[in-house]
Amino acid sequence: MSKKTLIETILAVVGVVFLAFAPWFVGAYWLGVLLQLMSWIALTQSWVAFSGLSGYVSLAQAVFYGLGAYVMAVLWQQAPIWQVLLLAGVAATILAVVIGYPALRVRGPYFVILTLGLSEFVKYIVVAIEAATESSGRLLLGTPDPEILYYLLFGLAVIASLLTFWLSRSRWGVGLRAIREDETAAATLGVPVAFLKTGAFALSAFIPGVVGAIWVMRTTYFEPLELFSPALSFSVVTIAIVGGSDQAPGPILGATFIVILSELLWARVPQLYLILLGLLLISFVLFLPRGIYGQISALQSGKRS
Amino acid sequence: MTLLQVKGVSRRFGGVRALNDISFDMQAGEIVGLMGANGAGKTTLFSLIAGNVAPSAGEIWFDNNRIDGLAPHQVNRLGIARTFQIVRPFANMTVLENIAVGALYGRGRTMSQHRARERCMQILEEVGLADRSDMLASALTLAGRKRLEVARALATEPRLLLLDEVLAGLNATEARDALDLLRRLRASRSLSIVVIEHVMKALMQLSERIIVLHDGQKVMEGVPAEVANDPRVIKAYLGEKRGAEHP
Numbered sequence: 001m002s003k004k005t006l007i008e009t010i011l012a013v014v015g016v017v018f019l020a021f022a023p024w025f026v027g028a029y030w031l032g033v034l035l036q037l038m039s040w041i042a043l044t045q046s047w048v049a050f051s052g053l054s055g056y057v058s059l060a061q062a063v064f065y066g067l068g069a070y071v072m073a074v075l076w077q078q079a080p081i082w083q084v085l086l087l088a089g090v091a092a093t094i095l096a097v098v099i100g101y102p103a104l105r106v107r108g109p110y111f112v113i114l115t116l117g118l119s120e121f122v123k124y125i126v127v128a129i130e131a132a133t134e135s136s137g138r139l140l141l142g143t144p145d146p147e148i149l150y151y152l153l154f155g156l157a158v159i160a161s162l163l164t165f166w167l168s169r170s171r172w173g174v175g176l177r178a179i180r181e182d183e184t185a186a187a188t189l190g191v192p193v194a195f196l197k198t199g200a201f202a203l204s205a206f207i208p209g210v211v212g213a214i215w216v217m218r219t220t221y222f223e224p225l226e227l228f229s230p231a232l233s234f235s236v237v238t239i240a241i242v243g244g245s246d247q248a249p250g251p252i253l254g255a256t257f258i259v260i261l262s263e264l265l266w267a268r269v270p271q272l273y274l275i276l277l278g279l280l281l282i283s284f285v286l287f288l289p290r291g292i293y294g295q296i297s298a299l300q301s302g303k304r305s
Numbered sequence: 306m307t308l309l310q311v312k313g314v315s316r317r318f319g320g321v322r323a324l325n326d327i328s329f330d331m332q333a334g335e336i337v338g339l340m341g342a343n344g345a346g347k348t349t350l351f352s353l354i355a356g357n358v359a360p361s362a363g364e365i366w367f368d369n370n371r372i373d374g375l376a377p378h379q380v381n382r383l384g385i386a387r388t389f390q391i392v393r394p395f396a397n398m399t400v401l402e403n404i405a406v407g408a409l410y411g412r413g414r415t416m417s418q419h420r421a422r423e424r425c426m427q428i429l430e431e432v433g434l435a436d437r438s439d440m441l442a443s444a445l446t447l448a449g450r451k452r453l454e455v456a457r458a459l460a461t462e463p464r465l466l467l468l469d470e471v472l473a474g475l476n477a478t479e480a481r482d483a484l485d486l487l488r489r490l491r492a493s494r495s496l497s498i499v500v501i502e503h504v505m506k507a508l509m510q511l512s513e514r515i516i517v518l519h520d521g522q523k524v525m526e527g528v529p530a531e532v533a534n535d536p537r538v539i540k541a542y543l544g545e546k547r548g549a550e551h552p
Contacts, residue, residue, distance in 0.1 A: 171409050171418060178406040181395035188355055188389075190381040190411035190461050 004300055008249060015252075019154055023147045031146055035218065037259045038153035039211050043232070044239045044251035045160035049167050050204035051237075052246035054197055055180030057112050059233040060099060063119035064092035064205040066228030068212030070126055073138045073222035081144070085152075085213050092209025093202045095122070100201040104194065107183070116230060123228035130224055143217040152214050160207050165248040167200070176200055177246070238277075242284050244291015253292045308333040308497050309354070309465060314363030314373075316349055323349045325521045326363070331497065333464075338512030339501045340532065342542060345518040347501045348390055351467045354499075355387040356380035367465070384412050386463035388454035390470045390501070394442035401425055401438040403453055404460045411461020425460055431493075432456045432486060448479045452486075459490065468500045472507050480504060484511060509533065517541065 022034055043061055051058045068088035075084045103114040130137075143149075167173045175196045178186035187193050216222050235258075243254020261280070265273045288295055309331040316324045324346040331337055339347045352358040354365060356377040365373040372380050386407075395403050401422065408414065408421035415421050429435040432452045437445065442453060451471050458466055468487070472480045484507055491498060502508040508515065509529040517524040517532060519541040525532065532538055 171416060174402065174406055174409055174418070177398060177402075178395050181397060182393045184357065184377075185389065185393040185395065185457075186406065186410075187377040188357065188381060188387055189407040189457060190378045190414060191406065192376075192378045192410070194376075 004297075016158065023150055028146070031150060033259060033263055035146065035150055035153060037255055038150065038157040039215060040235070040239055040255035040259060041157040041252055042153065042160040042207050042211050043236050044243065044255055045157070045164045045248065046204045046207035047236045048240055048246060048248075048251050049160075049164045050176075050200045052164075052240060052250070053168060053173055053176035053180065054200060056104065056107070056197065056201075057237065058115045058201070058204075059112055059230065059237070060096070060103075060115040060119050060205070061208050061236045062228055062230050062232040063099075063122050064095065064208035065212035065215070065232055066123060066126070066224065067092050067095055068209035069216035069222060069227040070212075070224070071209075072213035072216050073140060076138070076140050077142070081217075085210050088213035089206040089209040092205040092212075096202040096205035097198060100198045104197045104201065116233070119228070119230060119233070123224060126224045126228065138222040140217060140220045140222065143220050146218070149214055149218050153211065156207060156210055156214070161248045161252065163203075163207070164251070167203075168247050172196060172200070238281050240291075241281065242291055244288070244294035247293065250291060250293040257292065306333045307331070308335075308368060310364075310366040311350075311354070312364045312366070314350075314353060314360045314365060316346075316353060316358065317361045322521050324353070324360075324518075327518070327521075327523050328363075329516055329523070329526060331465075331499070333497055334495060336491065336498045336500065336511055336513050338508045338515040338529070339499060339518065340505075340508060340515050340538075341518035341524075344520075346521040347518055348469055349521075350518070351387055351469055351499075351501065354380075355385055355467060357387075378410070381410075381461055381463070382412050382414075384462075384464035385467065386411065386458035386461045386465070387467035388451075388458050388469055388471055390473070392447075392450040392454050394445070394450050394453055396441070396443035398442060399439050400434055400442055400445065400453060401429070403442050404428060404456050407457045407460030411463070413462025425456075428456050428459050431490065432459075433482075447474050451475065451483070455486075455490075459494070463496065465497045465499070468498060468502075470501055470503060472502055472504050480507060487511065 023031060026034065043065070047058065047061055050056070068091065071088040071091050072084050099115065099118045103111055103118060106114060175186065175191045178191055179193055179197065183193055212227065216227060239254040239258050240251060242257055243250035243252070262273065262277070265276055284291065290298060307330050311327055311329050314324060314327045327350065339350065341347050349358065353360050356372065356375050356379065360373050364371060367383055367385060370383055372383060395406065404425040405421045408424050409418065426435065426438065429438050432455060434449065434452055434456060437449065442450070445453060455468070455471055472483055475483060487498065490496060500508065500511060512529060514526060515529055515532045516526040517538050524537050524541055525535055
């Protein structure tokens with residue numbers, strides 16, 4: 001084990017232990033912040049598992065999240081929560097296969113636009129259904145305590161991080177990286193490109209589906225325009241860029257940085273919050289394109305790029 | 306044993322006929338050279354055989370399997386590997402990782418990354434890249450990248466190797482080393498090889514049989530000595546003497 005891996009492992013263990021006991025010693029306000037942090041980590045990890053590795057920048061995270069929330073809202077108190085959570089994940093996975101089948105035939109900006117367009121399409125289908133059944137907005141009564149939601153999201157963030165960690169080192173991950181670098185060359189070397197891409201896209205949709213289902217229990221109110229908002233997809237991409245790299249520590253660092261920063265900015269200069277966040281993103285793209293983790297790795301290994 | 310059969314294959318791109326009614330057979334263990342000026346259709350023929358491009362007409366058979374219309378990864382898994390004339394390294398991956406893609410997914414694929422790495426290190430020794438295994442592919446010289454193309458193709462454990470100008474851009478010493486390498490590889494792995502090469506001397510030395518393409522048509526095929534002296538080939542390459550046709 002190299003020195004860097006050792007340090008990372010120790011930090012990960014300390015972090016997990018701290019977060020596991022956090023509800024006992026942080027107040028309601030900071031628990032709320034940690035809830036945010038856990039969901040951003042889970043959302044961004046699952047995004048990196050597909051988009052970071054394959055290079056297909058997806059803006060579909062919001063639709064998987066929204067669908068998960070919708071499943072929970074519709075089935076609220078009709079079935080045990082854990083079953084609905086699983087179902088939310090499965091529904092998002094199935095939707096990913098349906099979206100991925102046409103969308104993964106195109107690359108680059110076309111794929112980005114197509115995932116955004118298809119997400120909006122699904123959003124307005126849900127809006128139309130809700131309007132037709134005259135249930136615009138659903139209230140969820142008797143949702144679990146924030147502590148329980150926290151542990152659910154915490155578990156999900158850990159699972160998502162392990163997923164990215166495992167995938168980026170697996171045979172599958174090697175295939176996805178090859179696709180990112182040169183899809184034609186990859187296919188010529190025997191990589192079943194369509195299968196790997198669709199599989200990874202479907203796998204990466206499961207987690208945002210579950211996060212959405214948990215988060216709607218936190219807001220206790222389902223409003224399609226809000227829960228399907230594409231702003232969520234943009235935030236995930238921002239966090240991934242800030243964190244950097246196609247490995248698990250990237251999203252953790254990015255999400256921590258953004259969540260802490262937005263807490264500081266919201267509290268002090270709410271008017272300037274979005275402007276400063278925008279400036280920050282621009283500076284990262286221009287000056288630190290490899291993100292926080294990518295920069296740390298590059299400095300340590302001194303590898304040429 | 307007939308390994309590869311190309312039967313009446315054509316390919317149009319819009320109104321352009323890139324290849325027209327090409328047929329040839331290839332025996333297992335042979336080295337066949339493909340010759341022709343720029344735009345003759347050599348690389349297109351490779352793309353058709355490797356599955357990157359589907360033929361507009363005709364059939365391609367490999368070891369009793371019809372392979373035209375298959376996806377490139379399926380063709381590779383049957384045992385055909387190609388290199389690209391304009392090299393296509395996975396730039397942000399190390400040399401070893403580049404080759405591991407072939408070992409993990411190609412015809413001889415293994416599910417174990419450990420075994421893939423061992424096999425790849427052996428290939429890197431053979432092609433002389435072992436000392437650069439941890440370098441990013443983007444840091445290699447052109448000669449290094451050409452070797453990487455060959456190494457990657459070999460890692461898939463092909464039975465037929467399609468080499469598209471692996472000598473172009475190399476200096477005389479590098480080219481001689483590369484030729485030696487190809488001969489060694491063929492012997493050690495009982496490979497069949499089709500080569501496209503502009504370096505005429507190399508092509509003549511390496512190939513047992515040469516197929517000449519011109520404007521998407523097959524002009525002739527034969528042993529190197531026949532081809533070198535054939536008037537049609539000279540005409541296709543150098544054009545005609547002014548006034549020769551209209552005295």
